[in-house]
Amino acid sequence: MPTDSSSEAHDAALQNAVTRVLTALAGPDAALREGQLEALEELAKPGSRVLVVQATGWGKSAVYWIATSMMRDRGDGPTLVVSPLLSLMRDQVAAAERAGLVAATLNSSNIDAWSQIEADLAADRIDVLLVSPERLANPGFGARVMESLAGRLGMAVVDEAHAVSDWGHDFRPDYRRVVDVLGTLNPQTPVLATTATANERVVEDVAAQLGSHTLVLRGPLARSSLTLAVTPPMDPLARFAWVADHLAQLPGAGIIYTLTVSDAHRLAEVLRQRHGDDPALRTAAYTGALDGAEREQLEDALRRNELKALVATSALGMGYDKPDLGFVVHVGAPPSPVSYYQQVGRAGRAIDHALVALLPSASDEAVWDYFATATIPKPAEVERLLALLADADAPISVPTLEAESGIRRGRVELMLKQLAVDAVVERSTQGWTATGKEWSYDQAHFDSVLATRRREADIMRRYVRGQGCLMQLLQESLDDPSAAPCGRCSVCRSELPDGLKATADPETMRGVRRVLRTERHMLEPRKMWPGGAFGTRGKIPASLAADAGRVLVHADAPEWLDQLGGCLADGSAADTELLEHAVRTLADWSKTWADRPTCVISLAATGQTALTESVAAHLATAGRLPHASWPIRPVPTDLTGADEAAQWREQLAGEPPADVTAHTVVLVIDRSSSGWVASVATAALRQAGAARVLPLVIHRTVG
Numbered sequence: 109m110p111t112d113s114s115s116e117a118h119d120a121a122l123q124n125a126v127t128r129v130l131t132a133l134a135g136p137d138a139a140l141r142e143g144q145l146e147a148l149e150e151l152a153k154p155g156s157r158v159l160v161v162q163a164t165g166w167g168k169s170a171v172y173w174i175a176t177s178m179m180r181d182r183g184d185g186p187t188l189v190v191s192p193l194l195s196l197m198r199d200q201v202a203a204a205e206r207a208g209l210v211a212a213t214l215n216s217s218n219i220d221a222w223s224q225i226e227a228d229l230a231a232d233r234i235d236v237l238l239v240s241p242e243r244l245a246n247p248g249f250g251a252r253v254m255e256s257l258a259g260r261l262g263m264a265v266v267d268e269a270h271a272v273s274d275w276g277h278d279f280r281p282d283y284r285r286v287v288d289v290l291g292t293l294n295p296q297t298p299v300l301a302t303t304a305t306a307n308e309r310v311v312e313d314v315a316a317q318l319g320s321h322t323l324v325l326r327g328p329l330a331r332s333s334l335t336l337a338v339t340p341p342m343d344p345l346a347r348f349a350w351v352a353d354h355l356a357q358l359p360g361a362g363i364i365y366t367l368t369v370s371d372a373h374r375l376a377e378v379l380r381q382r383h384g385d386d387p388a389l390r391t392a393a394y395t396g397a398l399d400g401a402e403r404e405q406l407e408d409a410l411r412r413n414e415l416k417a418l419v420a421t422s423a424l425g426m427g428y429d430k431p432d433l434g435f436v437v438h439v440g441a442p443p444s445p446v447s448y449y450q451q452v453g454r455a456g457r458a459i460d461h462a463l464v465a466l467l468p469s470a471s472d473e474a475v476w477d478y479f480a481t482a483t484i485p486k487p488a489e490v491e492r493l494l495a496l497l498a499d500a501d502a503p504i505s506v507p508t509l510e511a512e513s514g515i516r517r518g519r520v521e522l523m524l525k526q527l528a529v530d531a532v533v534e535r536s537t538q539g540w541t542a543t544g545k546e547w548s549y550d551q552a553h554f555d556s557v558l559a560t561r562r563r564e565a566d567i568m569r570r571y572v573r574g575q576g577c578l579m580q581l582l583q584e585s586l587d588d589p590s591a592a593p594c595g596r597c598s599v600c601r602s603e604l605p606d607g608l609k610a611t612a613d614p615e616t617m618r619g620v621r622r623v624l625r626t627e628r629h630m631l632e633p634r635k636m637w638p639g640g641a642f643g644t645r646g647k648i649p650a651s652l653a654a655d656a657g658r659v660l661v662h663a664d665a666p667e668w669l670d671q672l673g674g675c676l677a678d679g680s681a682a683d684t685e686l687l688e689h690a691v692r693t694l695a696d697w698s699k700t701w702a703d704r705p706t707c708v709i710s711l712a713a714t715g716q717t718a719l720t721e722s723v724a725a726h727l728a729t730a731g732r733l734p735h736a737s738w739p740i741r742p743v744p745t746d747l748t749g750a751d752e753a754a755q756w757r758e759q760l761a762g763e764p765p766a767d768v769t770a771h772t773v774v775l776v777i778d779r780s781s782s783g784w785v786a787s788v789a790t791a792a793l794r795q796a797g798a799a800r801v802l803p804l805v806i807h808r809t810v811g
Contacts, residue, residue, distance in 0.1 A: 122148060125178035129207045133170060143325050144171055147300070150323050151175045151263065154296040157322040159269065159315050161306050163329045164453030165431075168302040169200060172265045173207040173236075175300070180209075180235050184262030189238045190286050191267045197238045198404060199429040200267075204236045211236040214243060214253070217400035226253060241271075241282035244289055245528070248537050254289065261297050264290055269301035270446075273313040274557060276306065278447060279483065281525035287317045304329070305450040308587040309560075328590040329449070329583050333456030335605050336578035337598035338466045338571065342612060344666030347439045347467045348375050348620045349612035352382045355389055355417070357607060359463055360434025361410055364419045365451055367440040367475045369395045370663060374624060375439060376419040381623045382616075389416045396423035425451055431458030438466045441572055443476035444564040445585035448571075463606055468572040471664060476568070480561045485523050487549045489515050493523055494532070494542060503539030514640035514750025574599045624667035625689060628696055631657030631805055634787040640750030642757065654775075654790035657803030658697050660690055660723075663810045676807050679716030679778070686806075687726045693804075694727060694774075703772045703800055708735040709765065709793070713785045715742040716778040716806075723806055724776040733774075736766035738789070749782055756788035769797035774804055781809045 126148070130138040140148075143160070144167060150156050152175070160168055176187040191197045197213045204211035212225045212234050228234045237257075243249050270276040271283040290299055301318060315322040342350060351364060366372045376393035383389035392415060394406050403423075409415045411430050418424060422442075436455045442448045448466075456462030492513045497504060506524070510517045524540055527533040532547045533540050567585050571578060577600050583591035598604050633654040639645030661668045661676060668676070668686070675682050682690070698704070708731075710724035721737060728735035743755045773793055777785055786803040793801050 121181055122152065122174075122178050125174050125181065129170065129174045129177050132207050133173070133203070141167055143327055144174075147171050147323075147325055148175055148178070151298045151300055152178065153298070156298045157301075157315075157318045158299070159301045159303075159311065159318060159322055159324045161303055161311055161324065161326040163327065163331055164304045164450075165331070165457035166304075166327065168304075169203055169267075170207075171302075172263070172300055173204055173209060175263060175298075176204075176209060176235055177207065179262040185232070185257070185260035186229065186234050187236045187263045187265060188257065188261055189236060189265040189267060190241055190244060190283075191238050192240060192271060192280070192283075193423075193425075196267070196428065197240070198407075200238055201236075203429075209235040211238065213238040214249070215240060215400075217404075229253070230256060241280060241286050245282045245285045245525075245535070247535055250289075254292075258292055259294050261293060264293060264297055264299045266290075266299070266301040268303055269314050270303040270306040270310050272301075272317060273306075273310045274483075275313055275560060276310045276446070278305075278450075281522070281529050284317075284529045285525075290318070304453060305446045305586065307446065307585065311587075329586055329588045330579055330590065330592075330594065331453065331456060332594075332596075333460055333462055334452060334464050334579070335461065335596045336452070336464045336466075336582075336594070337604050337608060338468065338574055338578065339604065339608070340610050341468045341470060341572070343669060344371075344469055344471055344664070345617055345620055345624075345669060346612040347469060348378050348624075348666065349616040350467055350609070351375065351437060351439060352378055352620065353613055353616050354608060355379060355383060355391075358417075358435045358437070359461070359606070360432060360459075361413050361415060361430070362417050362433055362435035362437065362462075363410075363424060363428075363451075363454055364391070364417050364437045364439060365424075365442075366419060366421060367442070367472065368663075369397060369421055371439065372419050372421050374627065377627065378620050378623050379417075379419065382619070383416075391415060391417045391419055394418040394420040394424050396421060422447070422451065425454075428454055429457070430454070433457065433462065434459065435463040435465070437464075440475065441466055441468045441472045441568050443479045443561065443568065445567045445571060445582050446564065448568070449582045449586065465608060466572070473565075474664075476565050480558060480565065483522065484554050484558060485526055485549070489513070489519065490523055490527070490547065490549070493520065494527075494547060497533060497540060497542035500541070503536055503541045505539045509540070511636065511639040511645045514638050514642070514748035516749065621667045624665065628693060629659035629662040629808065631659050631783060631786065631803055631808065633657065633790075633803075634783055638748075638750040638753050638784075640748065641754040642750045643754070648787065648791070652791040652794045654786060654801045654803050656700075657775075657786060657805065658693055659805045659808040660686065660693060661807045663808065675719055676779075679714075679719045681718045681722035682726070682806075687723065690723050690727060690804075690806075691730050694731070697802070701772075701802070705731060705733060705774045705802060706771045707766065707768065708733050708774045708776060709738055709768075710735070710776045711738045711740065711785070711789055712778045713740070713742060714745065714779045719806060720776055720778040723804075724774075727774060727776065727804075734766065736764075738765045743785070745781060749784060752782060753784045753788055756785050757792075760789055760792045764793055764796050767797075768793055770799050771797075772800040772802065773798050774802050777803060777805045779807045779809055780805050 147158055150158050201211045271278050271280045315324055372393045372395050379391045392406055410418050433455045436452045452464045496512050509520050532545050533542055571581050577593040578597040579594035580591045637644045671686055708724050708728040710720045712720040740759045790801040
């Protein structure tokens with residue numbers, strides 16, 4: 109039992125750390141918020157487990173910087189922080205250094221610095237090490253770094269801890285494995301988990317994984333600085349126009365979220381065309397497809413107010429810290445009120461007023477349906493992977509599993525991580541192997557997860573319809589007992605705030621349509637045969653490969669809304685606008701051709717014969733080229749890549765519909781998602797003597 113003198117020394121050490129860190133972070137007048145001292149006092153105890161659920165901006169990171177400072181003062185080892193995103197880690201490194209701590213991160217963008225950082229860790233010159241859950245699950249990292257830290261960590265921190273639970277809106281299998289790593293630590297090591305986005309079920313799940321003696325500290329989640337607004341539903345084109353019209357009047361600098369990568373780039377281009385000459389209204393697209401250096405550059409530009417907004421996907425979500433962020437606009441509703449709360453929480457952290465606006469559309473629900481099932485494993489695919497691993501004599505790489513199984517790489521990686529959580533597979537530096545542990549599909553569990561996601565979608569429908577105070581709906585979705593009407597949102601006030609309009613200007617919409625129709629979409633040729641049912645695998649020989657192709661209409665492009673509901677849906681002949689677009693696309697494309705086309709061949713892959721023939725005939729007439737149709741039976745669209753490619757090879761066996769010897773062929777295809785029909789048809793044409801093949805897909809679908 110501690111003596112009075114040791115208790116006084118502890119209190120003094122804690123107070124010194126509080127004063128030093130808070131002063132460094134927020135100035136000499138800063139004081140602890142309610143709940144922070146309780147968390148700090150608990151973390152001072154050996155073996156403690158603390159889960160903090162507090163609103164964005166409450167100061168969760170201040171708790172672990174203060175605790176780290178106190179522990180380092182008394183001679184404890186460094187703190188390990190598990191953080192989900194590079195952008196968040198960069199912000200945390202900077203915040204830790206402002207707090208007087210030496211911080212470092214090991215991630216894919218600083219590999220050259222790893223040796224020095226690891227040497228500094230070994231010499232105890234680093235106070236805080238930040239890593240991603242993916243890095244923590246990497247076997248090489250575990251053997252090299254974690255084994256050296258396991259017995260001497262002062263504290264472990266799991267940030268954005270809702271991702272540990274598959275009941276959460278952003279479950280990540282690598283996060284679940286973090287708990288396994290925590291189990292290898294010295295039992296006396298305190299563990300802190302933090303999140304702003306966890307309902308009661310997620311809190312209970314995370315707390316149970318941390319340990320039965322976990323202290324849960326939960327505070328109110330209302331954000332008094334946010335004014336929430338939702339507009340009446342608009343079609344996708346109108347939403348782009350609305351943003352273009354309102355950008356100048358939105359307060360300060362902010363984030364404009366889209367549901368897809370393509371929408372982020374397209375909206376950024378619309379805004380560039382509309383406001384490109386005004387430096388105060390500069391915007392840029394931000395997605396997970398950008399490399400780390402470019403993402404960091406854009407984050408810093410927004411932080412310095414050099415940009416009016418980033419048009420971003422959820423890649424700019426958790427943890428991005430710009431305290432004076434003035435607005436968040438969503439072009440499309442996320443599928444979960446919890447993820448929506450997490451994203452709007454970027455705004456208004458250190459200012460009294462920030463605007464949050466949601467622009468819904470009926471088309472959003474198709475995206476919700478996709479996300480609801482995207483992370484749920486398909487038993488047939490899992491069994492296919494496990495069979496390949498069971499038959500292997502050595503570890504197998506992800507690219508090999510992709511080729512052998514015919515399952516897309518992203519799905520392969522996700523399933524392997526999910527199986528690793530249950531110890532059915534394991535990863536080494538050479539690849540993946542099966543452990544021999546039996547796997548069974550937990551139908552009841554995944555049905556329950558899916559039901560939870562659908563309930564969350566129902567809450568978003570209520571939000572979109574304005575069926576109650578918007579802030580209260582978000583709080584209730586997080587089981588916040590303090591939920592109450594905010595008095596500020598567009599529902600409480602019965603009007604849109606800050607002069608926002610409920611509709612888009614028709615003239616702006618016409619301008620947006622013109623801009624978007626100038627965009628050219630590439631059809632990148634497949635580089636590898638799929639293996640599996642197709643048989644052949646490996647690189648597609650140059651003698652059988654297509655040139656880079658083009659797509660006339662990509663996915664649910666809002667500038668082609670009439671056509672998406674007309675000829676692209678029912679397969680009727682293309683209208684004049686689409687035919688003119690096809691000619692303009694070829695005219696632009698011709699600037700890259702090595703040889704001018706000498707014939708056109710049409711292939712109605714999904715049975716839209718009238719559509720395909722009308723486009724092909726129009727191009728043939730415009731270019732004064734011969735035209736032939738390739739009669740085939742449509743192939744099902746829900747096959748694996750290998751199965752689809754195998755069926756196309758069977759369909760397209762034999763002679764093409766015309767002599768293509770030495771010809772450069774424009775191959776017109778009605779619709780494709782995977783692109784396999786273009787690759788297999790090209791190979792058949794090249795084998796028949798075609799010199800080059802230029803694939804043109806009328807409608808590239810997603811799914």
